[in-house]
Amino acid sequence: MYIRDVDSQNEAPITDRKRALLDSTVRVIARKGVRGLRVEEVAKDAGVSVALIYHYFGDRSTLLLSALLHIGQRAHDYTRPNVDGDARTALLATVLGEIQDDEEIRENSAAWGELRDAAIFDESLRPTLEAQTREWVDDLAGIVRRGQAEGSLAAALDAAAIGQRLSALVEGMSSRWLAGLVSTAEAHALLAGAVERELPER
Amino acid sequence: MYIRDVDSQNEAPITDRKRALLDSTVRVIARKGVRGLRVEEVAKDAGVSVALIYHYFGDRSTLLLSALLHIGQRAHDYTRPNVDGDARTALLATVLGEIQDDEEIRENSAAWGELRDAAIFDESLRPTLEAQTREWVDDLAGIVRRGQAEGSLAAALDAAAIGQRLSALVEGMSSRWLAGLVSTAEAHALLAGAVERELPER
Numbered sequence: 001m002y003i004r005d006v007d008s009q010n011e012a013p014i015t016d017r018k019r020a021l022l023d024s025t026v027r028v029i030a031r032k033g034v035r036g037l038r039v040e041e042v043a044k045d046a047g048v049s050v051a052l053i054y055h056y057f058g059d060r061s062t063l064l065l066s067a068l069l070h071i072g073q074r075a076h077d078y079t080r081p082n083v084d085g086d087a088r089t090a091l092l093a094t095v096l097g098e099i100q101d102d103e104e105i106r107e108n109s110a111a112w113g114e115l116r117d118a119a120i121f122d123e124s125l126r127p128t129l130e131a132q133t134r135e136w137v138d139d140l141a142g143i144v145r146r147g148q149a150e151g152s153l154a155a156a157l158d159a160a161a162i163g164q165r166l167s168a169l170v171e172g173m174s175s176r177w178l179a180g181l182v183s184t185a186e187a188h189a190l191l192a193g194a195v196e197r198e199l200p201e202r
Numbered sequence: 203m204y205i206r207d208v209d210s211q212n213e214a215p216i217t218d219r220k221r222a223l224l225d226s227t228v229r230v231i232a233r234k235g236v237r238g239l240r241v242e243e244v245a246k247d248a249g250v251s252v253a254l255i256y257h258y259f260g261d262r263s264t265l266l267l268s269a270l271l272h273i274g275q276r277a278h279d280y281t282r283p284n285v286d287g288d289a290r291t292a293l294l295a296t297v298l299g300e301i302q303d304d305e306e307i308r309e310n311s312a313a314w315g316e317l318r319d320a321a322i323f324d325e326s327l328r329p330t331l332e333a334q335t336r337e338w339v340d341d342l343a344g345i346v347r348r349g350q351a352e353g354s355l356a357a358a359l360d361a362a363a364i365g366q367r368l369s370a371l372v373e374g375m376s377s378r379w380l381a382g383l384v385s386t387a388e389a390h391a392l393l394a395g396a397v398e399r400e401l402p403e404r
Contacts (some may be wrong), residue, residue: 117312117316168392169370171378172370172372174314178322185356
C-alpha cells in the first residue's frame with residue numbers, strides 16, 4: 001500500500017490538519033464501515049465542522065479516496081523501517097509489520113478491509129484500490145528481486161507471484177486477527193512459515 | 203466452513219423454505235453488508251412477509267447466525283465434490299473450488315467476508331465465525347493428514363498450519379477476486395502455487 005499521499009490539488013505534501021482529518025476518517029471507517037460512513041461522524045471525531053471537511057476534500061467520494069491513499073501511506077510508514085538487512089530478513093519483517101499490537105495499525109487494517117470490500121460494489125474506489133494493491137505487491141516483489149540481484153535468493157523464484165500471495169495472505173490473516181480468531185503471535189508464526197515456504201533455503 | 207446446517211429448534215434438516223430464506227439473506231448481505239441489513243429487504247428478495255422471517259428465525263441476530271451457518275454449508279457443498287483422489291489433488295481442488303465463476307459462489311464469498319468483518323465489532327457473531335473457520339481449517343488439515351497416513355505427503359508437514367495458511371490465503375485472494383483485482387485464472391494459478399509450496403514433492 002505505497003502510493004505517496006499528496007494533496008491532489010497542488011501535489012504539495014498534505015498538511016498536518018488534513019492528515020488529522022484523514023486519521024479521523026480512517027478511524028470512523030474502521031468502526032462503522034464505508035456504507036455507514038457519515039461525514040458528520042468524521043467531523044465529530046476530528047472536532048471540526050462538516051464545512052471544513054468539505055473545504056478540504058470537496059465531497060464524500062474524494063474523502064474516501066483520500067482515506068484509501070492515507071491508509072497506504074500509514075502502512076508504508078509502519079512497515080518501511082523494516083526493509084533494511086538481507087532480502088529474506090527484510091521480506092519477513094515487512095510482512096510481519098502489517099500485524100502489530102498497535103491501535104493505529106488495527107484501525108488501518110480494518111479500514112483497508114472495509115474499503116476493499118466496499119470496492120466490490122463501488123466502482124469509483126477500484127482504480128485507487130488497484131493502484132494501492134499493485135504498489136504493495138510490487139514492494140514485496142522488489143525485495144525478492146533485490147535478493148535475487150544480490151545472489152541471496154534463487155533466480156528461479158517468481159517475485160511477482162510471491163508478492164501477490166504474501167500480500168493476499170496478510171489480508172486474509174489480518175481479517176482473522178482483527179476478529180480475534182488468531183493472536184498476534186499465532187499470525188506472526190503462520191506468516192513466517194509462509195515466507196519460509198516462498199523462499200526455500202538454497 | 204463446514205458446520206452442518208440444522209434447525210436449531212429440533213435438529214431436523216432445514217426445510218426447503220427455510221433454505222430459500224437463507225439464500226435470500228446471503229444475497230442481501232453480499233450486496234448490502236451486515237450493518238445495513240434490513241429484514242424487510244430479505245423478505246422482499248424472498249417474496250415473503252417480514253412476519254414469516256421472524257416466525258422462522260425469531261430475531262435479526264439469529265437470522266445472521268443462521269446465514270453464517272448456511273454459508274458454511276453452501277461452501278461445503280461446492281468444495282466437497284473435489285476431495286476424492288490423492289491428498290495433493292484433493293487439497294488443490296478444494297482450495298480452487300472456493301473461487302469459481304458462479305454467481306452463488308461469488309455471493310457466498312462476499313457474504314462470508316461481510317460477516318467476518320462485522321464480527322470485528324459484533325461479538326455475538328464470533329463464536330459461530332470461529333467454529334466455522336475452525337471447521338474449514340480442520341477440513342484442509344484433514345486432507346493433509348490423510349496424505350501423511352497414506353504416505354503420499356511428508357510426515358514432517360504441519361497440517362494445522364497448512365490449513366490455517368491456505369484458508370487465510372483463500373480469504374485474502376477472494377476479496378481481491380471479488381473486487382476485480384485478479385481474474386479467476388490468476389487467482390487459481392496463485393493458489394496452486396501456494397499448495398505446491400506447502401506440499402513440496404518428496
